[in-house]
Amino acid sequence: MSNEITLRDISRKSEQLIQVHPRDLLPLPPPYEETNPNPAKEFLAQTDGNRYEASLDGISAIGIPKPKTKAEEEQLIRTFLSGLRKLFSEENNWTFLQPLMLSLEYCGKCLTCSEACPVYIASGRQEIYRPSYRSELLRRIKERYIDNPGRITSWFKGNNVDLNWETIARLAELAYRCTLCRRCAQVCSRGIDNALITHEIRKLFSQEMGIAPKELHEKGTVQQLRVGSTTGMTPHAFKNIIAFIEEEVEEKAGKKIQIPIDKQGADILLIHNAGEYLSWPENPAAFAILFEAAGLNWTLSSESVGYDAVNYGLWYDDIQLARIAARHTQIARDLKVKKIVIGECGHAHKASITVADRILTGDSNIPRESCLPLLQRIVLEGNLEFDPGRNDFPVTLHDPCNMVRSMGIVQPQREILRKICPQFREMVPHGVDNYCCGGGSGFAIMSTGNFADWRSAVSGRMKVRQILEVFHDVLTPDTNKYVCAPCSNCKGQLRELFNYYDVWQKSRILYGGLVELIINAWVGLKEPFINWEWH
């Protein structure tokens, strides 16, 4: 039974530790109660289980190659221990040493955190997904193999987890079964942050062993620093897309605008998640329309990295985090702008505005702000006229974890929605207590093996249920409904979830950003801006 898995089982030599069964998953309301796909089934058929590690739960987020020889396995264990030591050294991990020590040393093992975790609950309370499971593993491994106490002390403290290849590989995978949403940290009375411990495990694997999901590293931060964007978009391609957006705005919205690029001395350098340009170009278009209408002195950058706000380093690697943050501010300095404003992207908010704040020193530390209070000022100060009647359909707000729980930005987006959306309704819970979309910490862009199935079936399940519940009185497809998600990664996850559960067909629920709703209500446009089509 998967809920009887113990900590020691992590090192057990077996093909697969647990299997997530459809019958275990969190129930969904009608007509979605039958949607219980088996997330592990397809993977085993598709992936070469002999080459890649999938012995945790049949899912492979990272695609770690298995060691071919005993010597190779021993070398991996040595490298793991070397990285573990570095996690606790001031020189190598000054960035998070204090939070890590505080979280690792003082857990009371009361398990209060478990019920706060949407992954644990949605999975049917699988033991290995419990927030404290992976933390306790790291704690016991550290105490046994790094602190190196005597045999009796070790027994007394319960340090009975063996370190072998199975332990390491499963721990690496387990670090990618948590969205780092930090609901668990929020309920811990002692201040234990299991998400932070997960973050540190990811760092150990990336910074010492070179193990990270390719979507985050090779195709993520490495590609961003080399090409300019995690999407692969080059500066030239970016300029072409901007030209395309200008044409679209003129054609569909009847508004001729010129989007400023590389304007020296502007007040604002606006940086979007580059995924917006490719997947949801209406979002940067709406920003441009609004900023122009509000008469802001702003610009975009066409410099490599300057048009992509993402910083995947936040999720797995401090070095990559620092490199990208430094590049963003260097571009802003070169343009001589007064400040950077981050578009609707949650993790870019947190990476740039708070976490990287203590990496940037001297002149490189130029002001970086969220777009949400700026949008709030534009909407509420009264210079532009809005007609809420244009948004007269049920609207709910998905709170991106990085904006609410990690930054406390809760009210601006609500004040906007209350003004322009007469049928605005709140999910339960919401604000700082929200549930993650299930695509946090990189999950939304990860699709190795059958990880995407797991993400939709397990980590995003709680959010789907919340959305269905908030629209319970209008769930049939005869009413258009809108989930406002001011975050690119959350939108990416919602797109996958809505496809997976067939939400558009069954309930006509659309997802989109906040600024699209603002522009939809702006009387300066003759035609509706929101396009009620699934794409």
Add this chain to the structure above:
Amino acid sequence: MALALAILTYFAYAFIIFMDARKAIKYAKMPVHLRWDLYPMVRNGDGSHDTAFRQGTQSDKNRGKRFIKSFLFILKDNFYLGEYFHKNRRYWCVLFPWHVGFLLILTFNGLCFLAAFSTFAGLSLPPEPSNLVGRSLYYAILVTGFGSFIIGSLGSIGMLTIRLASRELRAYASPINYFNYVFLLAVFSTGFYAGYSFDPTFSEYRGFWKGLVTLSPIDVHFAWAIHIILFALVKLYLPFTRSMHYVTRFFAFLWVYWDDRPNVKGSAIEKAVQGSMDHPVSWSAPHIPSGKRWSDLNSQPAIPGSGEVRR
């Protein structure tokens, strides 16, 4: 025997104070870390909470006031464990008496110390003729003493029971957890036995404290001696356990979750960060070149094609 008990008691108090201070200094001296805010910071009366990002910028004139408010919030929560009360009521039902027992036993000993010290000011406690202060102290000692022994014993038994009864809690427990419950139960129950059976007004125990204060240790009943030894051993043992969370909790909340001080030019934070950026980096993954400092890495692009497993 009297001298040994006195020395042990003095040493135990000095030791735990020293270790608490050492722990606090250790955490306070750790390098400034990257920001890792967690909201809500302390909620206001209306359920709302403060954030420096409300107006976009990070300036916050109320930071000093908020720090004091946050400090008091944690201090208060250390006493009544309100966070547990709201989030895990079942666990709180046993954890709370366990904690209260511990807080009361400290108060009980503190009051005995006060009573002993007050004799220098001419204060006397019943049954001798006494004023209101003396009588109040007398009854406060009675209430906190028996209160701690009874509530603490129940809490210890409760913690042991809930841990053993729940398969989930048991799975994460170590022998040390059970030892802690039994150890504290022994402290509380021996105190109750000594007080109830041989010293119902705690006059002998107050005498022991008077002996400590006047440096004239006295002999006590064997049952009290056992209790005094066990309580001293707890103080010697606690610094090596996770129970030091009453110290580290302040750091977790005030130094990490609620530390939203921005890194402004010329600030102490900026100086600390600059110091840390001079550290050499010895992480070994392929995308991290060797022999560099943190500040050098910011200007180094990632190595193209890196990402293979380091073997």
